[in-house]
């Protein structure tokens with residue numbers, strides 16, 4: 357494992373962190389984590405040198421915090437920096453902030469959270485953070501020893517990112533970054549901006565939620581096959597983000613033991629500024645291939661759910677994109693029929709746009725539902 361120094365404390369942080377938003381689940385039900393398997397995966401990762409574990413109040417409908425808490429029993433808690441987040445948008449008033457925080461300590465069964473983030477900062481959520489004095493609350497918890505470091509995770513435009521960075525002496529921040537999103541949200545400019553202010557950056561979605569590794573479009577697959585440097589798509593993507601010295605740790609939401617082991621192997625070889633110009637060029641070309649095909653850049657974070665019509669929005673957007681990635685393949689239509697029940701097809705969307713307020717990617721979801729309906733129904 358490679359480590360980078362958290363300058364504030366001198367602690368060595370593993371360059372690969374464990375994101376627990378995509379733990380293995382039973383029968384495709386994201387509320388039912390395969391607990392034993394997930395605990396084995398987290399402990400195996402820690403045994404092999406990972407010392408940063410990230411969870412959140414809403415992951416797996418609260419079950420991620422519970423399972424992480426169980427995984428960190430038997431001496432594992434002391435070996436890691438534990439990260440959790442305040443979902444200010446779920447609070448109705450200031451007292452709710454305290455209730456949620458206490459619930460998190462209870463679910464995790466810990467006295468202290470090392471890395472605590474204001475979750476999913478977007479323009480409306482930032483307003484709520486200010487309205488509910490969330491930062492004051494976090495400072496109080498820091499003074500009480502219940503939080504060690506205060507940060508924020510971000511999903512909005514670069515201008516807001518800079519404003520938020522400048523608004524407080526953050527201990528760290530977290531942004532989405534992968535080779536397809538270099539100019540999206542905070543992007544590389546945001547990364548460098550934080551770096552200049554000596555604010556360490558945690559990376560989320562380095563594999564774009566698995567889209568850079570799963571179901572590759574033929575043109576991209578052909579490109580990788582013909583590349584003179586042989587690496588898995590996961591290796592290319594993780595090496596890309598590891599190359600930035602501003603990055604403290606890279607969170608991957610691994611959901612199998614094989615992925616944990618592969619990502620540890622990859623990161624064990626990754627140094628900052630180690631990619632050659634030729635390697636950067638290869639990545640740029642792949643990104644161009646993708647950009648020719650992708651219609652809507654959904655990361656399946658599921659912030660759009662629950663839909664009042666119970667539409668599985670991320671899955672429908674995935675099928676919609678696949679329709680273009682695979683050139684209108686019959687397989688995509690068959691998959692749509694298998695996975696989307698007739699009562700939950702995209703034409704049942706009432707365009708209330710509740711989902712659009714929560715989508716970190718700001719996708720025009722109701723418009724996409726219409727387009728998906730035109731294709732698949």
Ligand SMILES: NC(=O)c1ccc[n+]([C@@H]2O[C@H](COP(=O)([O-])OP(=O)(O)OC[C@H]3O[C@@H](n4cnc5c(N)ncnc54)[C@H](OP(=O)(O)O)[C@@H]3O)[C@@H](O)[C@H]2O)c1
Pocket residue numbers: 374375376377378410411441475476509510511530559560561562563564565566567569570590607608609610611614615616618619657
């Ligand atoms: N704070 C926020 O606002 C926020 C938002 C998003 C994420 N996060 C955090 O950041 C973490 C990382 O984001 P992410 O989960 O989107 O990470 P990611 O690494 O981009 O995506 C994880 C997915 O990538 C695939 N994968 C991982 N390793 C692989 C490998 N070696 N080979 C092939 N495929 C591989 C798996 O997809 P398959 O399932 O298809 O196999 C896995 O589910 C999350 O888990 C969460 O803790 C925070």
